[in-house]
Amino acid sequence: MNIIAIMGQQGVFYKDEPLKELHLALEQQGFQLIYPTSSNDLLKLIEHNPRICGVIFDWDQHGLDLCSDINQLNEYLPLYAFINTHSTMDVSAHDMRMALWFFEYALGVADSISTRIRQYTNEYLDQITPPFTRSLFTYVKEGKYTFCTPGHMAGTAYQKSPVGCLFYDFFGGNTLKADVSISVTELGSLLDHTGPHLEAEEYIARTFGAEQSYMVTNGTSTSNKIVGMYAAPDGSTLLIDRNCHKSLAHLLMMSDVVPIWLKPGRNALGILGGIPRREFSHESITEKVAATHGASWPVHAVITNSTYDGLLYNTNWIKETLDVPSIHFDSAWVPYTNFHPIYEGKSGMSGDRVPGKVFFETQSTHKMLAAFSQASLIHVKGEYDEETFNEAYMMHTTTSPSYPLVASIETAAAMLRGNPGRRLINRSVERALHFRKEVQRLKDEAEGWFFDIWQPEDIEEADCWPVAPGEAWHGFREADDDHMFLD
Known part of the structure; x- marks a missing residue:
């Protein structure tokens, strides 16, 4: 992440010489310098090279138009504008919200400017790194050592064996140093939701449009059981999609609950077409309750959204219509729906609260986003009992979670934030089309x-x-x- 793009004005002596000095000073700071030949080249370079961490340009030649274009690609990217005593500074308060700094062309100040650019670059990298991941990176860089689990002790155990050395060299030192115990207090607790873990949950909730989010390191099979164990207590009745994941069938085996099945349609190709609207009606549910031994009015519903063939529901209609206090959308395959306008009203976290109801959405962050295998999220919108929910969470969550896995969940969320995230999803949709x-x-x-x-x-x-x-x-x-x- 140490590449700086420079858009200079070639052939102007009093500008060329300070830039030559700055080039040398930035190289001493560890930066790689590249020189795009045009604004269009620069924008393409930024779009396709996320390792670029700053742009230096001539204010008189490019100005605010270039800043705005870069901002559309990455609103966090630091911009450094060189000016002279005759430059016109026509900048509004809104424009100053950009990460924009001004320097004057002069000889003998390159070291000072390069030091400041290093400082602003570090602030940029710190800003785009989410809270738990940032704390984990810091812990590893500090080289701390603890006399607790895991037994490989930051990878040192592997280096005492020939085959262990092969393993260490393959995965790398940082991966093993970041595999730390839940006993490391400065990283907080995944089970108690404290410290950087809590900050990560709040960060993820804001990103996905939820009121509360939980990171799960055992896959969405576990997330589904957590939600079901909380929302459908023993003796209760729940509505459940016949097209549900096997983890929800396992939930029924584990809990003393009465299932009432919502039956989807099917076409001649064998593709499931989702649950028809009539199945959600009060009349239909009343008939099914009456026909089911031991059933009462359901307290919870589970709906697979999307189906395994890519069909999404009008979730806003279901939320308003379905007469149950709790609805769980199993959205394992579609964690990206909050990040493109074509999915508005078609995901579990779409829209506002509905009075008297709580909505859960489970997502496999590892399936369609850039997280490690087993990474999963639970999102919540509406009133619920956090303490009771956390008992269900702890019942199914390991007391030795993988911290690299947790960091990958948070990083997958961070990748979707702001203009860079919108561009990622837009490009994915365009490529699919x-x-x-x-x-x-x-x-x-x-x-x-x-x-x-x-x-x-x-x-x-x-x-x-x-x-x-x-x-x-x-x-x-x-x-x-x-x-x-x-x-």
């Missing part, structure tokens, strides 16, 4: 059999395409209007 169109084109050009994609015929723009009544492409005979959407 491009891939769909390419397969469609190849199928049209093929002389014999070729792969097809299950989707509407006209997919000119990225969207969540409605599974509407009367349309042939999806194959569902009883589709509801404004209910299911293909991602």
